[in-house]
Amino acid sequence: MKKYYIILLLILSVSLYAPLLLAQSKTGNIAGTVKTSDGNPAAYVSVGLAGINKGTTADEDGNYELKNIKPGSYTIKVSFVGLKTQEQPVTVTAGKISRLDFNLTESASQLKEVVITGSQTLNKPVSLGKANIRPLDLPQSTGVISSTVIADQQAVRLGDVLKNVSGVSLTQTRGGVAETFSARGYSIGVAGSGGSIFKNGIISNTQGFPDASTLESIEVLKGSSALLYGNVSGGVVINMVTKKPRFDWGGSVSMLLGSYNQYKPTLDIYGPITKNLAFRVVGTHEDANSYRDVVNTHRTYINPSLLYKIGQKTDVLFQFDYLKSDLVPDAGVGIPNNRITVTEVPNQPRNRFIYPNWAYNNTKQTAGYLTVNHKFNDNWRLNAIGAIQNTRVNGFGVGVPTAISAAGDWDRALSAVKSGEKDYSAQLNLNGNFKTGRFQHQLLLGADFTRIVIEGRNFNFTSATGFVGTKYDKINIYDPATFNARNDVPTITDTMRTITPQNRTGVYVQDLISLTSKFKVLAGVRWSYQKAFQSTILNYNTQKVTRGTAVDKTDKAFSPKVALIYQPQQTTSVYASYTNNFTINSGTDIFGNNLKPSHINQYELGMKNEFLNGRLSANVSLYRIQNSNLAQIALFNPDGSSNTNSNVRQLNGETTSDGFEVDVNGALSKNFYFIAGYGYNFMRYTNTTGARGSQVEGERLINNPAHTANGSIFYTFDKGNIKGFKLGASAFYTGKRMGGNNNTVGYNPGELNSASVNPKTGVVTQISSYNALLPLKGFATVDLSAGYSFKHVSLLAKVSNIFDTMNYIVHDRYSLNPIPPRMFAATLGYKF
Incomplete structure (x- = not known):
């Protein structure tokens, strides 16, 4: 019955917030695209309003949108660790979308290197989520361990990398031929028939130890992911990219x-x-x-x-x-x-x-x-x-x-x-x-x-x-x-x-x-x-x-x-x-x-x-x-x-x-x-x-x-x-x-x-x-x-x-x- 109480709570919440929607003053949006010098999308760069704590991140196609901005004149800036910040003025009109595009001085390959060496923060999109939801919009604990961390730690096995994820521990090595992990009290199996480890989004048998040192990244979704993957561990699912x-x-x-x-x-x-x-x-x-x-x-x-x-x-x-x-x-x-x-x-x-x-x-x-x-x-x-x-x-x-x-x-x-x-x-x-x-x-x-x-x-x-x-x-x-x-x-x-x-x-x-x-x-x-x-x-x-x-x-x-x-x-x-x-x-x-x-x-x-x-x-x-x-x-x-x-x-x-x-x-x-x-x-x-x-x-x-x-x-x-x-x-x-x-x-x-x-x-x-x-x-x-x-x-x-x-x-x-x-x-x- 608990699930029905939650659904009822959702309905009541929507009912309570509906009047707030009608009472909102009219605002405008700012949208655009960020590209590199060679015309490729600039993914995951930061886009925000100068002097105001309001920002977002460009998606994998370089698109961004800042919503519900009060009418007026602003300065919008694009930045990323290791990049030269760019700023442009923009005027927001109520009920309209103001478009503003940016072209970075870096090429796609240069941006790729910057992303690899400079982006080790938690809140990055995970392909495990299937919906490309913005990390702050995803109500689930996630993590991405990049190839930079793997290389810097000279990690070889999957267990070497997962030590960097809070709450995940190596618990068993049956016969020394495979690793098993634990998270939130639940075991993560080895074989495809009962495991919760994936490669490129597909369930994977990890017998014989997968080679972690050659991966682009390792993603984790903590807690239950049964909605997306069915019968998997209630503690965490892992994706090797x-x-x-x-x-x-x-x-x-x-x-x-x-x-x-x-x-x-x-x-x-x-x-x-x-x-x-x-x-x-x-x-x-x-x-x-x-x-x-x-x-x-x-x-x-x-x-x-x-x-x-x-x-x-x-x-x-x-x-x-x-x-x-x-x-x-x-x-x-x-x-x-x-x-x-x-x-x-x-x-x-x-x-x-x-x-x-x-x-x-x-x-x-x-x-x-x-x-x-x-x-x-x-x-x-x-x-x-x-x-x-x-x-x-x-x-x-x-x-x-x-x-x-x-x-x-x-x-x-x-x-x-x-x-x-x-x-x-x-x-x-x-x-x-x-x-x-x-x-x-x-x-x-x-x-x-x-x-x-x-x-x-x-x-x-x-x-x-x-x-x-x-x-x-x-x-x-x-x-x-x-x-x-x-x-x-x-x-x-x-x-x-x-x-x-x-x-x-x-x-x-x-x-x-x-x-x-x-x-x-x-x-x-x-x-x-x-x-x-x-x-x-x-x-x-x-x-x-x-x-x-x-x-x-x-x-x-x-x-x-x-x-x-x-x-x-x-x-x-x-x-x-x-x-x-x-x-x-x-x-x-x-x-x-x-x-x-x-x-x-x-x-x-x-x-x-x-x-x-x-x-x-x-x-x-x-x-x-x-x-x-x-x-x-x-x-x-x-x-x-x-x-x-x-x-x-x-x-x-x-x-x-x-x-x-x-x-x-x-x-x-x-x-x-x-x-x-x-x-x-x-x-x-x-x-x-x-x-x-x-x-x-x-x-x-x-x-x-x-x-x-x-x-x-x-x-x-x-x-x-x-x-x-x-x-x-x-x-x-x-x-x-x-x-x-x-x-x-x-x-x-x-x-x-x-x-x-x-x-x-x-x-x-x-x-x-x-x-x-x-x-x-x-x-x-x-x-x-x-x-x-x-x-x-x-x-x-x-x-x-x-x-x-x-x-x-x-x-x-x-x-x-x-x-x-x-x-x-x-x-x-x-x-x-």
Whole structure:
């Protein structure tokens, strides 16, 4: 019912503001276009009235409009960090639009460099929003990490970059082959089937680590984005934006050298092929050992792209990705007795590797993206995206380190993976700007479709002695000399292939309505339809095809969003929003019916501010996210008897996530920028049944730090004998959090906490899941950077984790991965 109260509030608000609209005195508008010296649009430059705190930002086509200006004479100015400010007089007449165009002295390529080096502020448009809404008009916390920040911090992995986003933390590295993140209490998955990470606006499988160092930017939308993307994390969605072709010649080549024999050459070339056709090719290769014994990395990434302009109104962009990532899997140091705390892990050096020396995990990934942008006129645009991604993973080693005794003994069992995921995606977005009476609308109509096909394999293992089974050997994680560890590689044979498809589709509508220059409303709704198909199983021994036990499952959900926006001035925005997202549940209710999705409500208050003509941004947001129908084990069967089957569940639990985030970013000159952020989160169980098998009320959920903070500052000298010298520092803090498994009522720590019952025999089978909270202390790391550039050549060096802080990233209950120690990296680059 809460959503209907919000809608009623919206109607009442409109009714209250209507008289204000009629009582307004007549005003005029100022509109125009800003172009570069070579006739190209000057996007995102600041346009404002001199002496009056009223301004705006030119859109991607260089168009701007200042609304509701009292009649009179003014001076309008155009500025950007690193640009020469231009001023022109203008006269505003009531009821009319005064047009005034500007031509900058800089070319498009010069402006591009200025934007890249000088614009690190928060409030930039994000393509994730699909509607090109002005950042201060968007009632949602956003962020953009540019390629300049990525390069200055010499970031390589996605996790290296996301540390710059308040409230987002790296929480897991399962087997050392993929990253998982947490934000606002919710996890962000890896695979396309359940992930919330996108590339160029399309859902992406991030197995094998995407190469962040080659990206143009990384965008984030915090909180629920179900209206635009359906079943995604309620904490944040992430978009990796690859570099696009340009119609001016240029490029760069660089070599990164780092600790543990890391080297990483990168090449980036772009330019025109014809008047209407441009290209870009970005490629890199990385070889590196690790602070963890035996672990090494060999990676190759290539990203070619073509941009074709069909006249003045249509662009066609084709992008292709190829990634080959060969890694040694590493599940960390292990957790003895499944519940031992970090401080109790003795004699575990940071470098000790407990997997077999021959273990491997190889990923190959290809993807193609086709984007068409068509501009019907100044008010209506169409965007269409289609993509195919194919991910193949082939790995062999031993299973994750579970059932380690308190003394450190571990019986290692063989484990392999040969999986695939094919993602087929398409989306269509229509954007329109129009008026109905005195109301201005910014409308988005859209639809999307994703088909995900997941393939998995089963295996037999044969040792040199002919033994068939998963048992490999026994080691002691504290003293490797205790047992004779095996080093032979068993033979692996495929026995079964399982293919599981699913379809996800949705249609959505969103409208940003400007009631006045100060009051706006954003409202929208999405209808999502998801279908998980019954698996197809091929037995390689019999060559027979069978079906999985789970039948087709269909889920449907509506995801509304409504927000009120108040802008006392054009550089300040205050908003209150309600959004809803959903999660898909497995299992059945007590009557054997599939569980419906859980609907999660989010309430957010926020304020966005811009100062110094957009050179300084300061944003704050306060939120509550509540899942009032969390799936829990059902207490009783229909006949009143106690239920012991963990697959029989009911939607009567609850979690609540409260928190706030603060971000202050600035680019005070083209030589100086800083990024700072802080996030607090309290995610806990707030309503449970209290019966055996249910969660413990009031307990924090695992893998959610209470506090996160980040800060970076970079300055480049441009005068005197030290011209070209750059200094930088970055600090990142992850607060205390819990790893392991959350406790359940009626079980002791370390005890199996769920069970299933065979309906025919009545035999209860324990499920291998433990109550085992792992308290992890907070930690901070500090990086220092220094560099020098002269003409086309640059050299940048960094010492990361300069104080050699020791801490861990934990995945569930069975593994702790030590964070990297103090390390060195340097990048030598040449731009042409």
